[in-house]
Amino acid sequence: MNSKKQTRREFIKTTSGALVTIGAAASCAQAVRKEGRVGDSSQPASKALKMPKRVLGRTRLSVSFLGFAVFHLRHPAIYRRAVDLGISYFHTVVDSNTRKLLAPDEYNLDAFAALRPFRDRIVVSHMTVDRSSKPAMLKDLDGVLQQSGFGHLDIWYICCPSPEQLDDFSEAVAAARKAGKVRYAALSTHRLAQDVPQVTAPDSSIDVVMMSYNFLSPPEDREWLAKLHAAGLGIVPMKPLAGRFYEKTADRPDALIRWLAADLGVHTIPVGMSTVGQVEQNVAALQQPLSDEDRKVLKRLTAYTSPRFCRMCGACDGRCPQGLAISDLVRVAMYAEGYGDLHLARDHFEAIPAAQRRISCQDCQACSVHCPNGVAIRDRIRRVQELLA
Ligand code: SF4
Ligand code: SF4
The missing domain is CATH 3.20.20.100 (NADP-dependent oxidoreductase domain)
Incomplete structure (x- = not known):
């Protein structure tokens, strides 16, 4: 994974040219x-x-x-x-x-x-x-x-x-x-x-x-x-x-x-x-x-995408002890970083219940949920929290 994280402001600056909007x-x-x-x-x-x-x-x-x-x-x-x-x-x-x-x-x-x-x-x-x-x-x-x-x-x-x-x-x-x-x-x-x-x-x-x-x-x-x-x-x-x-x-x-x-x-x-x-x-x-x-x-x-791409298999449903909807959040990260569409990412993020949006993966020493498809769950959700929370 990329060790040098961008701040939300930096991210918006670097991807603003790629944002997809409704306006033609x-x-x-x-x-x-x-x-x-x-x-x-x-x-x-x-x-x-x-x-x-x-x-x-x-x-x-x-x-x-x-x-x-x-x-x-x-x-x-x-x-x-x-x-x-x-x-x-x-x-x-x-x-x-x-x-x-x-x-x-x-x-x-x-x-x-x-x-x-x-x-x-x-x-x-x-x-x-x-x-x-x-x-x-x-x-x-x-x-x-x-x-x-x-x-x-x-x-x-x-x-x-x-x-x-x-x-x-x-x-x-x-x-x-x-x-x-x-x-x-x-x-x-x-x-x-x-x-x-x-x-x-x-x-x-x-x-x-x-x-x-x-x-x-x-x-x-x-x-x-x-x-x-x-x-x-x-x-x-x-x-x-x-x-x-x-x-x-x-x-x-x-x-x-x-x-x-x-x-x-x-x-x-x-x-x-x-x-x-x-x-x-x-x-x-x-x-x-x-x-x-x-x-x-x-x-x-494969090396770059596997830790980032959620195929929505459902294997992590209900597995987070804090109750996070993991696949929804990993998908939000994909919209933000893969598609480069912060509007779409925010839209989906805001559809997640507010109580869940307040939970931070920072509070866990390590993630107790394993993705059989290799998604780096904690890293992805923390990325969403950095960009959108
Ligand atoms: S187990 Fe992995 S691939 Fe399946 S829904 Fe969860 S994060 Fe996505
Ligand atoms: S790191 Fe995040 S997803 Fe993993 S167990 Fe903790 S709160 Fe849940």
């Missing part, structure tokens, strides 16, 4: 500073670049291997270039920054408006986060359809439901399908041991599964992925770039993308992209196979 102007200004004008293209022609396609499990939908994670509005030129380069899978979710700044019944309208001209050429998925009841799920679906003007969703995800909530979602999907609002149903999960038996059962309504999967995934996750694949489900990795810590080691995401592309069990990887340059760079990464040089990069990144 801020996003684009950052893009301009880092990579030239947002609409600039480093590639003279798209026909030189080929986008691999895969069939998304039993949906039989043909999707681009590189997908686009649409968290909030981007400059329309980015979407145009993405479609031009063959990206055909767009995954939308309303992130917490968006939710804070828009009225509850508004969604990422500018992103939807930018995508609408391409609707007949792209596969659109959306993730519903409110899993509290079947009417709440259907309300979110109706809201996104009304605001987006997409007509229907190709894939409708539910985020991390309990088994009972998944049953509610199945009923909601049946009603929505009958009404022509969705084509396929999907589950986003961190609890594979709980969910794989349910979604691979013969009567499951789920067609696609989003699971944490990247070069750091342990062997058991590869086994879960193989089971889902064998059952015919579409496989969409969550956090494919493992928290974006490659930027801290001055690496590019190419090796991470190629590592996933070498796995034929993976169908499409939704990646958030803020500039045309990033879109082109990620598509260009797919023009080469995984190389020995990539493996060296991944080895270096």
Whole structure:
């Protein structure tokens, strides 16, 4: 771990250029500073670049291997270039920054408006986060359809439901399908041991599964992925770039993308992209196979990222004697340092109960909680406390 810690003020100073905000102007200004004008293209022609396609499990939908994670509005030129380069899978979710700044019944309208001209050429998925009841799920679906003007969703995800909530979602999907609002149903999960038996059962309504999967995934996750694949489900990795810590080691995401592309069990990887340059760079990464040089990069990144990346496996749930929600706090640290997004980090930090935010890991001589995936729990939480408490 980095022994020279930055103060909050230093951190803000060094990352302010990388902060992601809801305003397109801020996003684009950052893009301009880092990579030239947002609409600039480093590639003279798209026909030189080929986008691999895969069939998304039993949906039989043909999707681009590189997908686009649409968290909030981007400059329309980015979407145009993405479609031009063959990206055909767009995954939308309303992130917490968006939710804070828009009225509850508004969604990422500018992103939807930018995508609408391409609707007949792209596969659109959306993730519903409110899993509290079947009417709440259907309300979110109706809201996104009304605001987006997409007509229907190709894939409708539910985020991390309990088994009972998944049953509610199945009923909601049946009603929505009958009404022509969705084509396929999907589950986003961190609890594979709980969910794989349910979604691979013969009567499951789920067609696609989003699971944490990247070069750091342990062997058991590869086994879960193989089971889902064998059952015919579409496989969409969550956090494919493992928290974006490659930027801290001055690496590019190419090796991470190629590592996933070498796995034929993976169908499409939704990646958030803020500039045309990033879109082109990620598509260009797919023009080469995984190389020995990539493996060296991944080895270096493993050493840096493993102590920092939480795959939300839940093994530490309830283990802190002080009652800290460890995975939530480690995720906050990832938003701050991996994504470089202090707004998002603060937003999630403030969602943690105030009593927990006051507990300090400084008071423990050593952490009594062990992460089986190598996360340096105490170090990560102390970092959050230094930056945000
Ligand atoms: S900190 Fe470790 S044990 Fe806890 S959820 Fe994350 S990966 Fe799992
Ligand atoms: S160091 Fe932090 S996470 Fe670990 S046991 Fe103490 S309070 Fe809990």
